[in-house]
Amino acid sequence: ELQYPEHLNCGVVLIDDAVREGHGNRVALYADSGVWTYAELLERSNRIANVLVNEMGIVPGNRVLLRGPNNPTLVACWLAVMKAGAIAVTTMPLLRAHELSVIAERAQIDHALCDSRFAQELQQAAQLGGRLRKIVQFGGGQLEKMMNGQASTFANVDTARDDVCLLAFTSGTTGTPKATMHFHRDVLAMREIVAGHLLETSPEDIYVGSPPLGFTFGLGALLVFPLGRRAASVLVEQPSGENLLAAVQRFRASALFTSPTAYRSLLPLLSKFDISSLKRCVSAGEALPKATSDAWFAATGIRLIDGIGATELIHIFISAKGDQIHPGTTGKPLPGYQACILDTDGLPLPPGKVGRLAVKGPTGCRYLDDPRQHDYVFEGWNVTGDLYSQDEDGYFHFEARADDMIISAGYNIAGPEVEAALLEHPAVKECAVVGVPDEARGQLVKAFIVLHDGNDGSSELVQTLQAFVKQTIAPYKYPRAIEFRSSLPKTATGKLQRHALRSTS
Ligand code: 3UK
Incomplete structure (x- = not known):
């Protein structure tokens, strides 16, 4: 079982500790707009944290909405919110005013940090009601000017390991989105389990991918894992297939994170790029068909790491690595997680039978003020919306989302x-x-x-x-x-x- 100190601030672990350990001059973030070292990322997140506290009036426990494409300033904003003991409410760039207003209302948000190119939609959301009042824009000079007037050091807030640091909204494929709450220790748990055990992230690694930082898949892959293991992250604002492969080639990325659909669409483009630096490719978000895994292997010599993750559990909880990968199956529960297949009465099913996937682990789900907490969580077991079966070797096979089973x-x-x-x-x-x-x-x-x-x-x-x-x-x-x-x-x-x-x- 994972043990964490009672006092824990994940932002401090991710950036202050990295610099304290001597990584200050190493590159943390690569982007088209430039390169940020760990020391620069620390200094900029300190200045933003000072803006939050001194100019926006943030106190620990306040919620701050974050919105923008994947870029270094958004990473600094996320770290600043952590260091200030506030709660980040990450949102996807594609969300429109109505969806943003629902989030702002549900999470009772007053404050936002928003990329100026995406601010219009957020301003409209504020007008639709709710209490969102203070929107500070970055990228266009507003936040940057405020940062110049602030100190480059910051008195980090001494949070507890069980303080909430992140509210992540589910995509709400069916019904209204649910807000999932995550603690400072959950961020550390995903660093240990996914970056440590599954991906064996080392300081030489350079991570690139398409998922937005506003989606916990992207937050882990492109912020928590690289920074947490003192590696580097490449942030691509518009992650089209060409842009992703160009970033792999230009920055000599060692790991790629994207969805099964994207892997299929990259296949015909591969011959135009030098991707010889890649060592690992991770697929999540949707089921990975065996044919896609085989086609990627044939084209690149790299076996895709398939992993099922969920906003509720913050990141991947069933997967496999190296020669333990059985293409066409998702894998086995990662260390610390248990999984089983349930029948319609909630009783465990034997191997070979299809039923609801339930999972229990260190990051398991708590919903913010939602009556559906009791529909999906029993005694620490999270009942997912997925139908799975388990084979005789203990590997888990995805069948369908429960809603996508057709009875004909x-x-x-x-x-x-x-x-x-x-x-x-x-x-x-x-x-x-x-x-x-x-x-x-x-x-x-x-x-x-x-x-x-x-x-x-x-x-x-x-x-x-x-x-x-x-x-x-x-x-x-x-x-x-x-x-x-x-x-x-x-x-x-x-x-x-x-x-x-x-x-x-
Ligand atoms: C589906 C998969 C089959 C599945 C996510 C990695 O997708 C993420 O979170 P969401 O909350 O959706 C969760 C649902 O997506 N799914 C995800 N991965 C797989 N189905 N094979 C997979 N490998 O229906 C699950 O219930 O949006 C993924 C990391 C963090 C995440 N939040």
Whole structure:
């Protein structure tokens, strides 16, 4: 079990301690706008912490909304909030005024630090109601000017290990978003378990990836893991496939973090870039089909590390590394975590049976003032929205989100299994498989497909794809309806919004 001192401030551990240990002159952050050493990052987060306390009137326990694309100033702002003993409420750049106002209201937020390019949406959110009053903008000179008037040292607030430091909102793929609370010790736990055990992050590492810092996947991968292990992070404001690979090449990145969909879209671009510096590639956020893992391995010689994480648990809790990776499975619980599969009565199921994935561990979930706490958390066990099975070797296999299990003519059909089969066809770029209402079958399996350029969504192709699925998996699972689209709806964290497709059918 992990032990932490009673007094613990994760911001101090991540930046002050790094400089105290002698890493001040080493690079902490790389970006197009320049390079920041650990000493520079410490000095700038100290100045921002002074702005928070002296000019914005922040006291420990206040919540501060953070908003911006991945860049060094956003990292400094996050550290400043920690050092001031305040609570960071991280938000995704893609969120719009209405969603931001819901967050500001739910988390009772007065203060925000916001990239000036993203401020308009936040100002509109403030006008929609709630108590958000003080928005300080960075990137355009406002915060920068305030920082100049402040000292370069800061009296760090002496927080307790169980003080809340982060409110992270779930994406709310179904229903209203829930705010999950995380403690200073949770940040340390993910550093030990994911950066330490799973990724073996060392000071020579250079991390790059696409997930926003406003998503705990990105917060861990691009802030907590590299800084916590005295490595470096590359921050890419617009993480298109080309931009990500260009950043790998330019900064000689050693590890890449992104989603399964993004790995697939990087494949045809690989030949244009030198990515020989990469040692590890991590996939999370959605299920990783075996075919994607195999294609990435064939192209790069690197076996993708698949890991299931959740906002509720802050980061990855089931995964595997090195030769323990079994492609097509997520892996086993990381040290400190337990996982099991539950039937509809909440009783554990034996290997081979499909049921609800439940997980228990050091970072487990507490929701902020939400009655649903009792629907999802029992005696420390977090019941996820996922259907999983466990094999005889103890490996966990993703089947589907519970909402994405299709019941058609009495058969249970997992949408993601049909998607994985379709994705093996060379014409298919992206797809989403959902159940749509059908009089005869209850639900009908329907696929929404984005084709690779140069393919034509003809009725002939519909038949080809249906025949292809029937050859690949059990024939009764094939999509009886296929619709071609130019794009698919995604959440701000990049997940397919299957429910949005269901409701348009
Ligand atoms: C799904 C996966 C299959 C699954 C996250 C890494 O995704 C993250 O957090 P969210 O709260 O969503 C959680 C849900 O996403 N999922 C995530 N990873 C996988 N499904 N295989 C995977 N490897 O439905 C889960 O319940 O947005 C991921 C780190 C931190 C995170 N917050």
